[in-house]
Amino acid sequence: MGVLNGKVVLVTGAAGGIGKECALLAAREGAKVVVNDLGGGVSGGDLGDAGPAETTAQEIRAAGGEAVANSDSVADMAGARRMFEQAMDAFGGLHAVVNPAGILRDKMFHKMDEADWDAVIQVHLRGAFNVTRATVEHFRDQQDGSYVHFTSTSGLIGNIGQANYAAAKLGVMGLSRIVAMEGAAKNVRSNIIAPFAWTRMIATIPVKDEASAQRVERMKNFMRADQVAQLAVALAGSDVNGQIFAARGNEVVLFNQPRPVxxxxxxxxxxxxxxxxxxxxxxxxxxxxxxxxASVFPYDPV
Incomplete structure (x- = not known):
């Protein structure tokens, strides 16, 4: 019996990286999975492709699980509603949303144009709003539901060249907190994860010096997407609510939240x-x- 046995889970961005590992693990833990991925590029500028989501769904079915593919964009509210409707039509329910879908358009802020800002905010922050708003009334009505959204240390701590990404990811933190507070009485939970993992998004970050090259090498070798998936699936199947975690190799970190110092x-x-x-x-x-x-986590991953 898996921790998601009998549950239906929507996983966004599930054609590769963290999203795919979350979808595969959710299925192994007993869930029926709606595999969502637009099939676009890392920057979000490419046209969508239904094939990548279907590939993950086929992999789940080949292993004996149940899955359907969805290629809507999280940035589109109508698309988020279709994800929910597909879960209901295909599996008769929905119990958790795991939402790692994202893009990167890194640039120093004084060189950033409006399109780079808007695109990242739209996918990460508006996307988190869309998939949450499209499903929250159902979760409240059934008095059971879990959101696992994704933040980043770029927002929680800071990272040069990612003002758009950091702003969006801190916005997700605020959204998750309020959803957790408002949903507590109805058993609707929301938590967020700051993931450390080598993915195609991380691979786009330029390596400019030896120190950053070493950090990239550590991430490639010791911080994998499947390790992040363990935490995401556990949160989807638990009663934990309103918390901020990081997954860094085999280390799970609980973050504090802003309080007077x-x-x-x-x-x-x-x-x-x-x-x-x-x-x-x-x-x-x-x-x-x-x-x-890197100044907050100066040690090698475990």
Missing amino acids: KSVTRIEGWTPEALIAQGFPAMSASFTDLGAS
Whole structure:
């Protein structure tokens, strides 16, 4: 008996990488799977192709599981509704949404154009809204449902050249938190994962120096998509709610969430001059530095 035995799961971006591993593992854990993938390129600019999603679905069926393919875009609300309708028509239900679908259009912010910004926000943040909004009333009505959305350390910590991606992924964090809070009374859960894994999206990040080359090599060899899938499927089948995780090789990390770390009070009230002279210096020891994710995770993956 798997942890998703008898459940129906929608997995987005499931033609490759993390999405495919999530779909395959969900099926092995007993779920009937709607395999969604637009079939486009990493940047999201290519025309869609139904073949990649069907390939994953065929692989599940060949192993004795049940799966159907869907090639709609998460960025389209009508497409998200069709995903839900397909789950209901094919399998008579839906119990979890695992949503790793995404694109990258990396560029330094001072060189980023509106199209690069809009495309990434549309797929990641609007996409998370679409698949959640299209299914949440069903989850609330049946008083059971789990969302596993994907954030990134690019948003949680920061990464140069990914302002669009970071903004979208922090937006997903806020969305997931509110869905978890509002859904708790109806047994609707929402959690997010910041994944460390070698995928075709990661392969597009330019290697500019020896340090980044070493990081890429570590990711290729020690941080795999199937390791992320273990956490995603576990969350889909658990009662955990409202949390932020990372999966880094064989390590699962629980992140804290923004809470006050320091305050300063001035009885007569603050002025700009007083804040500069007294307030900010008093808090400076608690400021967060500008280090990227490699400064927070400086050790080799396990």
